[in-house]
Amino acid sequence: MSRRNRGTTFVNNVRGPTSALTSFLNERGIRRANPAPVPTPSPPRTPANEQEEEQQQAEEELNGGTEASSSSRPTRTARLTRGRTVSSAARASATTSVSVDVGGASDEDDEDDDKDEDEDEEVDLVPITVTMRSTRSTRTRTTATSRSSVATASRVTVATASSSTTGPSAASASKKRPRKKDVSDDSNDEDFHDITGYVSRSNFSHKGRMPQGSNKIEFCSRCRGRFTVKAGTMPAVDEDTGGILCSSCAGASSASNATPASKPVKRPRRKAQKAEIESQVPSLQDLCIQKIASCIEDVEAFGDISDISLDKICRIICRNRSLTTDTVQLFLDSRNMDLRLYDCTDITADGLRNIAQFCPNLRSLTLTLCGRINNDVMNYYADQLSDLTSFSLVGPILITDAAYIKLFEAVGDKFERFELKSSSRFSVKALEALCEKCPNLTHLRLSDCNLMDDDWLTPIATLKHLTSLRLRNPECDRLTTESIVKLIQAVGSNLEELELKGCTSLEDAVLLDGIRANCARLQRLNIMDCEEFTTEGIATLFKDWSLNRGLAYLNLENCVMLKDEALIAVTEHSGVTLDTLSIKGMDEITKDALLTLALCENLTHLDASWCRAMDDEVLEQLVKAAPKLKKVMVWGDHRLTECCPTKQGLKIVGREGDYIDLRFF
Structure with missing residues (x-):
């Protein structure tokens, strides 16, 4: 049964759907x-009737x-x-x-x-x-x-x-005999109404009504087609039948009589985001780099290009997983002093060996996801890369202590930076060789090393020139509070960066006896996931900390026990110098403490995700006080609405209902 033939009839005082045949x-x-048919009286008998009866009997x-x-x-x-x-x-x-x-x-x-x-x-x-x-x-x-x-x-x-x-x-x-009525053969609605009083259900329910707050779907009384009536508009009406007409049936004359649609209120924030995205037109150099990266397998040589452009091409093809043993040859040149390969998954051991063969003058080498590098390659590096001062390895699962020790002995006093991540074979024996053979080491970063424990901290304490120390994600309870305090007391006077991410067993003594008393030059502090640090410990660390002039980077992510006093002490001490601040997951912070963020006038990056008290007023005060603010992360802050003020160049990521562009990340 077609929708237009369904309706309500009042002919027999029965209201309900009627079929096409009944209509x-x-x-x-x-x-x-x-x-039971009512019998009709028989006509009087006539001679003609008698003659018919006799004929029937015959x-x-x-x-x-x-x-x-x-x-x-x-x-x-x-x-x-x-x-x-x-x-x-x-x-x-x-x-x-x-x-x-x-x-x-x-x-x-x-x-x-x-x-x-x-x-x-x-x-x-x-x-x-x-x-x-x-x-x-x-x-x-x-x-x-x-x-x-x-x-x-x-x-x-x-x-x-x-x-x-x-x-x-x-x-x-x-x-x-009349032809069978087709479903699409519509009768005259006007005559139909006059004879039976039938009214279509859709017309009975919605005819003559204005849409309230949202779009409505109506049926044209002339063509029976469905069309949408937008909120705040009055559709055209047929002068003959009084039914609703669609735009095609209404024509230009009826459309001119329609009430103009009320324009939806556009959010200036989205308009600003759209203008910002459209204004980011890539330069000709970037377009050429993207084209080269997309056709990297057909490129024979790059020729004379800058190191910055070469690094951009490398990033793009690593993101596309196009860096292989063949394509890595394009980045190998004897003039290279710095080489970074961001995804070495598809490079074989021979391809990694070619790095030292074609780039013997390298001083800085970074190999990410280098799971195929082995002892033979490391020994070849020790023989060929005598000028190496910085070496970074991510994921070297095949290298043993002997290969590390040989490399450290080869580079000697010139070695300044060493970074090792996701290694299960690097032991304290190799670390002792590093600290002994390379005493001028300034940057040491050890992350996700399964064998890391308190014994590792003793040789590190001998590095008197250490300015950056990162100890990330050790095994649970492998690093204790006492050993960390002793390490900071030994090397803290020169430290500018200290990271203790994932050291979940550390207590407030590290903050008071270690950092506050010894780290006068500290500028970057990362104590992410250190859940045992309390509000009193953080407040005591920053309150009247005259030995330190202020931090530029502070990460308090997932320090769930911290309350208002901790954040207030941070903003009062380092509010003027802070450049990047992360208070993600500090759910106990109230609005009064968040308002003190207005003291951070030089802040450029803020991560306030899952701080439930963050609202429009707090962000408004921060935007006014920090003209250099570029990016704010507000995931899970449900009190922050789209009505909060913003400015050009500021990216607010994670706000509910926002249009999120991937370039924001």
């Missing part, structure tokens, strides 16, 4: 006949008395014609205006008669003398003048034999 019958004025005698020998039950013809004899005038009207249905019978008659009885009681009837109820498919349109006679004739169906349908009367009736 069609109601439209044509056809009603259901009474179950026909029955010719049939051999079959009907006389049947049971006392009346025949089908008698049941159909009992009480349904009409006058000759009505009979003629029914013959000319009602179509003939061959073999048609009512459902009630089919239920009373069996199949065998129908075959035995087959009779030949004259079409003019007998009229029966017409079926649904033989209903025809009637005029107002003949409606009364057709209503009487429509309650009887004409059933004739196959031989009688070939006559001229049957031919004329078949020509007048």
